[in-house]
Amino acid sequence: MAQSSGKTTLTGWLFTGPALMLLTFFMVYPILSSLWMSLQVGKGMNFSFGGFANMWRLTQDAVFQKALLNTLTLLVVQVPIMIALAMLLAVALNDPSLKGRALFRTAIFLPCVTSLVAYSVLFKSMFAYDGVVNRFLEALHILDQPIPWLSDTFWAKVLIILAITWRWTGYNMIFFLAALQNIEPSIYEAARIDGIPRWAQFQKITLPALIPVVLFTTVTSTIGTLQLFDEVNNITLGGPANATMTLSLYIYQLSFKFMPSFGYAATVSYVIVVLVMILSFFQFVAARDRRRP
Amino acid sequence: MVYTLLSIAAFVSVFPFLWLIVGATNISSDILSGKTTPGHALFDNIVKLTQQVDLVQLFYNSTKIAVISTILTLIVASLAGYGFEIFKSKFSERVFAGLLAMLSVPFAALMIPLFVTMAQLHLINTHTAVILPTVASIFVIFYFRQASKSFPMELRDAARVDGLREWQIFLFVYMPVMRSTYAAATIITFMASWNNYLWPLIVLQTNEMKTITLAVASLLSAYVPDYGVVMVATTLATLPTLLIFFILQRQFVQGLLGSLK
Amino acid sequence: MTGLKLSNVRKTYGVLEVIKDVSLEVKPKEFVVFVGPSGCGKSTLLRMIAGLEKITAGDLEIGGKRMNEVEPSKRGIAMVFQSYALYPHLTVRENMGFALRFAGVPKNEIIKQVDAAAQTLELGALMDRRPGELSGGQRQRVAIGRAIVRKPEVFLFDEPLSNLDAELRVHMRIELARLHKSLAATVIYVTHDQVEAMTLADKIVVMRNGLISQVGSPLDVYDNPDNMFVAGFIGSPKINFIKGVVDGVSKSGLTVVLPGYQDAKVTFATKNSSVPVGDSVTVGLRPQHFNTTGKMKFKLNVELVEHLGGESFVYAGNGSGDLITVATQEGRGLKSGQKFDAHIDPAKALLFDANGQRVR
Ligand SMILES: Nc1ncnc2c1ncn2[C@@H]1O[C@H](COP(=O)(O)OP(=O)(O)OP(=O)(O)O)[C@@H](O)[C@H]1O
Ligand SMILES: [Mg+2]
Numbered sequence: 068m069a070q071s072s073g074k075t076t077l078t079g080w081l082f083t084g085p086a087l088m089l090l091t092f093f094m095v096y097p098i099l100s101s102l103w104m105s106l107q108v109g110k111g112m113n114f115s116f117g118g119f120a121n122m123w124r125l126t127q128d129a130v131f132q133k134a135l136l137n138t139l140t141l142l143v144v145q146v147p148i149m150i151a152l153a154m155l156l157a158v159a160l161n162d163p164s165l166k167g168r169a170l171f172r173t174a175i176f177l178p179c180v181t182s183l184v185a186y187s188v189l190f191k192s193m194f195a196y197d198g199v200v201n202r203f204l205e206a207l208h209i210l211d212q213p214i215p216w217l218s219d220t221f222w223a224k225v226l227i228i229l230a231i232t233w234r235w236t237g238y239n240m241i242f243f244l245a246a247l248q249n250i251e252p253s254i255y256e257a258a259r260i261d262g263i264p265r266w267a268q269f270q271k272i273t274l275p276a277l278i279p280v281v282l283f284t285t286v287t288s289t290i291g292t293l294q295l296f297d298e299v300n301n302i303t304l305g306g307p308a309n310a311t312m313t314l315s316l317y318i319y320q321l322s323f324k325f326m327p328s329f330g331y332a333a334t335v336s337y338v339i340v341v342l343v344m345i346l347s348f349f350q351f352v353a354a355r356d357r358r359r360p
Numbered sequence: 361m362v363y364t365l366l367s368i369a370a371f372v373s374v375f376p377f378l379w380l381i382v383g384a385t386n387i388s389s390d391i392l393s394g395k396t397t398p399g400h401a402l403f404d405n406i407v408k409l410t411q412q413v414d415l416v417q418l419f420y421n422s423t424k425i426a427v428i429s430t431i432l433t434l435i436v437a438s439l440a441g442y443g444f445e446i447f448k449s450k451f452s453e454r455v456f457a458g459l460l461a462m463l464s465v466p467f468a469a470l471m472i473p474l475f476v477t478m479a480q481l482h483l484i485n486t487h488t489a490v491i492l493p494t495v496a497s498i499f500v501i502f503y504f505r506q507a508s509k510s511f512p513m514e515l516r517d518a519a520r521v522d523g524l525r526e527w528q529i530f531l532f533v534y535m536p537v538m539r540s541t542y543a544a545a546t547i548i549t550f551m552a553s554w555n556n557y558l559w560p561l562i563v564l565q566t567n568e569m570k571t572i573t574l575a576v577a578s579l580l581s582a583y584v585p586d587y588g589v590v591m592v593a594t595t596l597a598t599l600p601t602l603l604i605f606f607i608l609q610r611q612f613v614q615g616l617l618g619s620l621k
Numbered sequence: 622m623t624g625l626k627l628s629n630v631r632k633t634y635g636v637l638e639v640i641k642d643v644s645l646e647v648k649p650k651e652f653v654v655f656v657g658p659s660g661c662g663k664s665t666l667l668r669m670i671a672g673l674e675k676i677t678a679g680d681l682e683i684g685g686k687r688m689n690e691v692e693p694s695k696r697g698i699a700m701v702f703q704s705y706a707l708y709p710h711l712t713v714r715e716n717m718g719f720a721l722r723f724a725g726v727p728k729n730e731i732i733k734q735v736d737a738a739a740q741t742l743e744l745g746a747l748m749d750r751r752p753g754e755l756s757g758g759q760r761q762r763v764a765i766g767r768a769i770v771r772k773p774e775v776f777l778f779d780e781p782l783s784n785l786d787a788e789l790r791v792h793m794r795i796e797l798a799r800l801h802k803s804l805a806a807t808v809i810y811v812t813h814d815q816v817e818a819m820t821l822a823d824k825i826v827v828m829r830n831g832l833i834s835q836v837g838s839p840l841d842v843y844d845n846p847d848n849m850f851v852a853g854f855i856g857s858p859k860i861n862f863i864k865g866v867v868d869g870v871s872k873s874g875l876t877v878v879l880p881g882y883q884d885a886k887v888t889f890a891t892k893n894s895s896v897p898v899g900d901s902v903t904v905g906l907r908p909q910h911f912n913t914t915g916k917m918k919f920k921l922n923v924e925l926v927e928h929l930g931g932e933s934f935v936y937a938g939n940g941s942g943d944l945i946t947v948a949t950q951e952g953r954g955l956k957s958g959q960k961f962d963a964h965i966d967p968a969k970a971l972l973f974d975a976n977g978q979r980v981r
Contacts, residue, residue: 075447076447076449076452078447078526079443079444079446079447079448079449079452080443080447080452081443082439082440082442082443082446082447082526082530083439083440083443083444083447083452083455085435085436085439085440085496086436086437086439086440086496086501087440087455087496089436089492089495089496090459090462090496090498092477093470093474093492093493093496094462094465094470094493094496094498095462096473096477097469097470097472097473097474097477098462098465098469098470098473100473100476100477101469101470101472101473104472104473155365156365156366156369159362159365159366160366162362165362165366170370171366171369171370173609174369174370174373174374175366175369175370175373176373176613177373177374177377177605178373178376180551180598180601180602180605181555181598181601182554182555182557182573182597182598182601183555183557184555184557184573184576184577184580184594184597185380185555185573185576185594185597185598186376187577187580188380188576188580188590188591188594189376189379189380189594190376191580192379192383192391192392192587192590192591193376193379195391195392195393195394197392197393197394198392198393198394199379199394199395199396200394201394202393202394203394233372233373233376236369237373241613241617242617245617290464290466293466294466294467294468296468296557296558297557297558300577301577301580301581304581314468315466315467315468315558318468318471318472319468319471319558319562322471322472322475323475323562329472329476332472333469333472333473336466336468336469336471336472337469339466339468339469340465340466340469343464343465343466344464347464512704512706514702514703514704514706515706515708517668517671517673517700517702517706518700518702518706518707518708519708520672520673520692520693520694521671521672521673521693521694521698521699521700521720522694522719522720522723522771523692523693523694523695523720523723523724524694524723528723533708536708536710537708537709537710539710
């Protein structure tokens with residue numbers, strides 16, 4: 068009902084002004100600046116125009132390709148597992164007759180209180196070669212030989228996947244729970260009166276209500292995974308043999324380790340931007356298709 | 361069946377916390393060999409930690425950065441969220457859509473130019489450099505805009521009839537009415553700042569300026585980390601957020617969900 | 622004392638015109654009610670008077686001064702909102718004194734005025750509660766109290782009772798009427814409840830599609846509607862409209878036949894009607910005007926009877942036309958299917974031309 072006279076519009080811009088100014092300076096400008104930088108070559112603060120030289124370098128850079136592959140692998144394996152797990156746990160927790168519901172919920176949610184650095188400490192120590200996890204699995208006779216979590220290229224990836232899943236499943240579960248609790252109980256009551264079986268209720272009532280959440284959590288998790296840095300920098304340092312090198316970590320190393328190469332690092336960062344844009348586009352298409360009956 | 365699943369999930373979720381606390385009482389080699397019973401090294405570990413880092417300074421730095429950044433973020437973001445919702449125009453909606461698009465730009469793409477800018481402003485290794493880029497958080501702006509949709513329009517009208525100016529309406533009506541929104545946003549923002557790692561890692565270079573989170577990371581990255589000491593440090597770094605979570609669990613969850621509505 | 626004048630007032634949102642040329646004069650101390658169906662522009666017009674919406678064109682005068690561009694708080698008005706709009710974080714006392722606080726009134730003066738208003742509305746015991754701890758009726762009283770404290774010249778009410786249950790609504794209606802007498806202030810009141818309009822108003826303004834359809838006293842609007850819309854909107858149950866054709870025109874009046882009812886004839890004592898013979902017209906008959914002695918007779922069959930206790934509403938037809946609603950005190954024995962003769966005095970019938978305008 069706001070009036071759209073000139074005076075009130077001005078008032079509106081006064082409210083949004085401080086934020087817009089800061090964003091221009093610390094967001095818009097850096098985005099454009101890194102686009103410009105990606106066209107520069109050179110080390111340290113000495114740039115010279117290099118045109119598409121950096122992009123050519125991408126195609127020659129084995130570490131970059133490895134980081135890209137690792138990031139995409141993590142994405143494709145980890146995100147679906149976590150979302151499915153979060154949904155499963157939410158559905159299990161949504162049963163009002165469940166005893167100790169609040170306790171379970173709090174416990175499962177607890178990991179997302181820790182900082183990314185703090186839980187890196189935990190995982191690095193628990194997954195040591197003689198560490199508690201290997202001991203435990205041996206005691207259960209699941210393993211007869213310890214797993215070299217930190218020094219094997221395959222298991223290091225598994226470790227990172229386990230770590231991220233531990234940290235974020237509870238977080239995502241909360242969104243599913245909220246969506247489940249938004250479903251009118253009377254809909255289920257009506258379905259029961261109509262004699263609709265349990266699995267059909269789940270399929271026709273519960274699942275449709277969860278699809279927007281699946282979309283939302285998939286997008287946020289994907290963006291998060293594309294930016295994966297804290298864990299790999301602290302647990303594995305990208306190793307062994309770059310097996311857990313991610314794009315963000317690589318950008319960091321290019322920029323702030325050894326001889327900084329800002330221009331090339333900016334180019335790599337635009338790879339992430341392009342990936343996010345492609346994925347956002349898919350999300351947009353999915354959301355639009357869903358709106359069509 | 362359901363109970364088994366939930367019990368396993370709960371155990372897996374909580375075990376690392378127990379591990380953390382038990383670990384703080386053990387020596388490094390015991391931790392690495394998977395000792396799950398409390399040891400006697402807690403005091404030793406604490407002493408060693410205080411010898412290696414200036415705990416008071418670290419906590420002071422972390423708290424200072426988190427408090428200032430939270431206060432500024434809340435002011436700037438709630439003003440903007442309110443402004444975008446109440447004073448909608450075709451153009452402002454377009455600007456807002458632009459902000460949302462930027463929400464998905466990864467920090468990695470910003471950090472290099474940001475670093476260069478900070479260097480040009482001679483702000484490297486200052487807390488100002490850590491705080492400034494986090495203040496206009498698009499996420500928090502978005503959160504406040506969503507929440508503002510539930511702010512009753514009639515209340516604004518009543519305030520206008522009562523003779524309040526626009527800034528008075530914001531200060532004396534909107535802010536107190538929306539205090540649970542502010543509470544939730546405070547928690548989220550404070551935690552994000554307390555746990556922030558990559559950007560402080562880049563701009564903070566000397567030990568006197570570092571945060572507790574950075575200190576934990578640097579203890580861990582030692583050539584042969586002393587896990588007993590690291591565990592004590594991690595416990596201390598996690599304690600504030602854990603306390604906030606247990607005291608304000610409801611607002612915390614509400615804060616998370618705010619972005620979905 | 623302050624009256625109010627609207628001259629050729631308009632409001633457009635983009636291309637949508639929601640108030641189309643409204644002119645109206647409100648006398649000091651008058652209780653004016655805007656009624657009309659949902660979306661006809663009542664709230665918009667009220668908010669324009671309050672200064673919450675800009676006036677696109679035309680003039681608004683309050684107390685003889687042009688007020689188009691004046692701040693809401695400086696117009697000498699106070700407003701009571703449909704959802705009360707009490708500040709949830711303030712106590713009743715603080716809510717009532719809020720406007721004075723921002724007008725720079727000294728503290729002890731605020732206390733005095735708030736207490737005086739609290740006394741008028743018997744809010745004494747509630748003063749330190751917050752709105753969340755009050756019932757709907759109490760909140761409504763506080764909202765009115767907040768308006769009174771400002772000592773406005775003009776009170777504006779936007780459907781203030783529509784969130785209350787039926788019983789409380791009647792109670793508050795009476796309280797409002799009493800309050801209007803004791804405050805001796807000008808009131809503009811928006812509702813779409815025609816009972817509220819009839820009982821409270823000195824002057825009813827019936828609106829439709831952004832235009833004023835008729836202005837008059839409640840009984841005037843009921844007895845003497847200008848058009849079919851007003852006749853249909855005011856009065857409950859709704860007036861019966863029966864299609865007819867003009868059969869003859871003479872000096873003394875005009876005769877209408879009702880083809881749906883065995884070509885029954887009615888004569889209207891119109892003065893100077895221009896409706897020619899053969900034109901279709903509509904005859905309006907209020908349900909309450911039927912009796913057992915009137916000259917005009919409708920032979921009907923009862924379809925449905927609603928017993929309200931004292932009164933009964935009979936819905937009856939003859940198979941051809943629409944059902945006719947009859948309000949009667951003697952409907953207790955009636956059952957559906959029964960034969961039912963409805964009589965009415967032809968002098969009570971209202972005549973409308975093909976465009977729905979009244980023929981007098
Ligand atoms: N801000 C706006 N922008 C566009 N159209 C509007 C706006 N506000 C109101 N309208 C339109 O103006 C018309 C009149 O609205 P108004 O609220 O005055 O109706 P009303 O008579 O008060 O109805 P009700 O009895 O339902 O409250 C409606 O058709 C409405 O859709
Ligand atoms: Mg209205």
